[in-house]
Amino acid sequence: MRSHTYSEVDVFSPVAYLGNPLAVVHDAQGLSAEQMQRFAKWTNLAETTFLLPPTRPGADYRVRIFSATQEYPFAGHPTLGSAFAWLQGGGRPKNDGYLVQECGAGLLKVRTTGQHFAFQAPTLTRFEPLSAQKLSQVAAAVGLTPEDILDASWIVNGPEWIGIRLNSAEGVLALNPDPQDLGELCIGVIGAHQQGGDTQYEVRAFLGGDPVWEDPVTGSLNAGLAHWLRHSGVTTRNYVAAQGTAIGYRGRIHIQYDAEDIWVGGQVTACVQGQVSL
Incomplete structure (x- = not known):
């Protein structure tokens, strides 16, 4: 086992602890999918994410998203919460005003304005x-x-x-x-x-x-x-x-329509910060 920075954040609510909680494990390289799944089950939250170095050009970071029972290629509140936690952990985006997340669904943009984050809705499959x-x-x-x-x-x-x-x-x-x-x-x-x-x-x-x-x-x-x-x-x-x-x-989801894109946003709040051994 080794120690990882660990966060729990609240997503999509202007009031802390009235949105959707997310567990985030930072610097998760070296963990197997089995270890990630086991820990996600243990947290007993809807989703747990694991932050990794990107593998695709243009991405700021890579994330793997697990529920208690399976891995998802994409999920919404884990995307916003992971972006927030990555910045809180010292991440520096390549672009001003937005991050690029790499996940199983591909590369997704995440806009950042203070504690308000919004992801570019992926194409429906x-x-x-x-x-x-x-x-x-x-x-x-x-x-x-x-x-x-x-x-x-x-x-x-x-x-x-x-x-x-x-x-x-x-x-x-x-x-x-x-x-x-x-x-x-x-x-x-x-x-x-x-x-x-x-x-x-x-x-x-x-x-x-x-x-x-x-x-x-x-x-x-x-x-x-x-x-x-x-x-x-x-x-x-x-x-x-x-x-x-x-x-x-008290979830609040802000939908913004651009000419081509749809942005799905809300507030993210830090709730728990510490270390976890995995």
Whole structure:
């Protein structure tokens, strides 16, 4: 075993400890995938990341992202939290105003402005309507009928997200699914708030087969939802989504549309710093 710098950060909330926590192991070279997976399971957090030297030209650092059960090519709040932790650990980006992260999904830009970080949403690897059979399965898993759902789509960018859109934020908050009904489905639900509030949408993320079956705040899901909303003509305007409300969190995800890109951002706060032996 050797000692590594270790961080725990809170992502996507203006208030510390009300966002999504992330564990970060710095200088992780020499650790095997098996060691990383074992430690990620031990932390008992939604994700744990491991910072490594980059292997591709243009990248500032490389990250490997693990849940308690598997490695992800990309995930949203681990991207922002890892960028923050890399800078806190003394990392110096090659470019002014943004970092370039290397991960399993390729190279991703991360904009930095104080404690606000935003990643460039990756290209969706699966984006298509659900079959009637899958729609019925998804509706039943969250306690709805297909007729309750305005629209549904695969929005895969790493995790196998299925997005469903309801007619209101109140409808999203009223959901009370049984985790046993989710199976292996990863379902993201979005509904619009009434005009005039500080958030325009309410989002919830239900994770079948995961010990943390409702995620507090989810960057990858919100990236997919933002792409879907623009592509389907629901909105082309920047917005703020709330997530975690139903389970006592205060996630805030800022979506910005550029001509070509979608940026998914939020605040990151340092919570724990120390050493870990691995």
